[in-house]
Amino acid sequence: MQNTVIDQRVQLFIETCRRHHLKITPQRVAIYRVLIQSKQHPTADRVFRAVKKEFPNISFDTVNRTLLTFAGIGVVDVVETFGGPKRFDPDITDHHHLHCMACGRIIDFAYEGYARLEVPKTIASTFKVISRRVVLKGLCDACSPKQ
Amino acid sequence: MQNTVIDQRVQLFIETCRRHHLKITPQRVAIYRVLIQSKQHPTADRVFRAVKKEFPNISFDTVNRTLLTFAGIGVVDVVETFGGPKRFDPDITDHHHLHCMACGRIIDFAYEGYARLEVPKTIASTFKVISRRVVLKGLCDACSPKQ
DNA sequence: TCTTAAATAGGATTAATTCTTATTTGTCAA
DNA sequence: TTGACAAATAAGAATTAATCCTATTTAAGA
Ligand SMILES: [Mn+2]
Ligand SMILES: [Mn+2]
Ligand SMILES: [Zn+2]
Ligand SMILES: [Zn+2]
Numbered sequence: 001m002q003n004t005v006i007d008q009r010v011q012l013f014i015e016t017c018r019r020h021h022l023k024i025t026p027q028r029v030a031i032y033r034v035l036i037q038s039k040q041h042p043t044a045d046r047v048f049r050a051v052k053k054e055f056p057n058i059s060f061d062t063v064n065r066t067l068l069t070f071a072g073i074g075v076v077d078v079v080e081t082f083g084g085p086k087r088f089d090p091d092i093t094d095h096h097h098l099h100c101m102a103c104g105r106i107i108d109f110a111y112e113g114y115a116r117l118e119v120p121k122t123i124a125s126t127f128k129v130i131s132r133r134v135v136l137k138g139l140c141d142a143c144s145p146k147q
Numbered sequence: 148m149q150n151t152v153i154d155q156r157v158q159l160f161i162e163t164c165r166r167h168h169l170k171i172t173p174q175r176v177a178i179y180r181v182l183i184q185s186k187q188h189p190t191a192d193r194v195f196r197a198v199k200k201e202f203p204n205i206s207f208d209t210v211n212r213t214l215l216t217f218a219g220i221g222v223v224d225v226v227e228t229f230g231g232p233k234r235f236d237p238d239i240t241d242h243h244h245l246h247c248m249a250c251g252r253i254i255d256f257a258y259e260g261y262a263r264l265e266v267p268k269t270i271a272s273t274f275k276v277i278s279r280r281v282v283l284k285g286l287c288d289a290c291s292p293k294q
Numbered sequence: 295t296c297t298t299a300a301a302t303a304g305g306a307t308t309a310a311t312t313c314t315t316a317t318t319t320g321t322c323a324a
Numbered sequence: 325t326t327g328a329c330a331a332a333t334a335a336g337a338a339t340t341a342a343t344c345c346t347a348t349t350t351a352a353g354a
Contacts, residue, residue, distance in 0.1 A: 023320050023331060045310085059334045064311070066332095080227035080282055083342090085310060098274055107274075111267045117281060120258045127245055127254075129285040134264060135227055138276040170300060170351050192341085206303045211342070213301095230311090232341060 001037060009036050013075055020073045030054050031066050035076060035090040041106040043085040079106060080135055096134040102143035148184060156183050160222055167220045177201050178213050182223060182237040188253045190232040226253060227282055243281040249290035 048063040077089040195210040
């Protein structure tokens with residue numbers, strides 16, 4: 001990702017924090033920067049270890065709490081998993097996920113065909129739908145048995 | 148669920164166990180019976196507490212290990228969650244989920260419109276897709292703010 | 295029946311997350 | 325620019341979920 005693109009996203013992030021009356025701390029900015037540069041839907045621990053390089057005595061709790069705060073104001077998503085630690089997604093635009101059952105990778109994909117997954121009337125009338133996503137389980141190319 | 152229907156499913160379950168050379172233990176049968184009568188995608192702990200009424204000194208580990216064994220032979224599913232303990236689904240037929248963000252309920256729904264979510268070619272060529280599901284996040288009727 | 299590998303109970307251990315508290319720091323108003 | 329103060333942080337304790345270890349029991353096939 002280009003530096004200018006990163007800086008733009010950080011700028012938007014800062015504005016969102018202000019709108020929610022959250023203080024702009026260097027820890028929060030560092031965590032957000034790590035997050036948007038990660039391609040792997042990282043766990044809190046992965047983010048922690050990456051941020052620690054810049055902030056050697058940041059605590060795990062701060063990273064974890066901050067990620068949950070970010071999810072609360074909608075700047076990141078907590079993504080669906082099948083057990084194990086929570087995983088975070090800095091891409092909050094519409095997209096879908098393939099979960100590799102072997103290595104645990106979560107691979108993003110967009111697809112026109114799912115563009116507007118309409119919600120069945122019976123559901124739409126009883127539930128308030130906030131987000132929708134297609135979740136595929138399978139094996140990624142690296143994990144598929146080759147022949 | 149009718150007793151005859153339950154017994155039929157238990158019978159099929161027993162045959163599946165035999166095919167996989169798993170011993171038919173009273174604990175396994177009891178766990179399976181609890182599971183197919185639960186409507187709530189229970190956690191291992193919930194199953195444990197229910198089975199404990201019948202088997203007062205069954206251990207949590209047995210229940211948990213058994214549920215994972217069942218998932219291994221495909222008689223139950225581990226369903227997607229957004230953190231927290233694993234949840235199990237005895238309904239292995241195609242269906243979709245709505246997750247209530249407020250109370251944590253996972254509500255099943257089937258929908259013709261999603262009947263065969265075709266997988267984009269770019270994905271199908273690189274990944275082996277095992278299962279597909281639409282996952283909605285939202286608020287259930289009980290949790291939606293009434294007006 | 296007898297044998298044996300598989301399964302279980304119970305407790306210990308590890309991993310993930312959340313809580314508690316003393317200290318520090320952004321923010322805002324003077 | 326400087327204080328006041330609520331919000332945020334670090335560090336460690338506590339809690340919760342999952343897994344491991346080991347002695348004992350048991351289902352299933354010979
Ligand atoms: Mn994603
Ligand atoms: Mn279900
Ligand atoms: Zn993989
Ligand atoms: Zn609800």
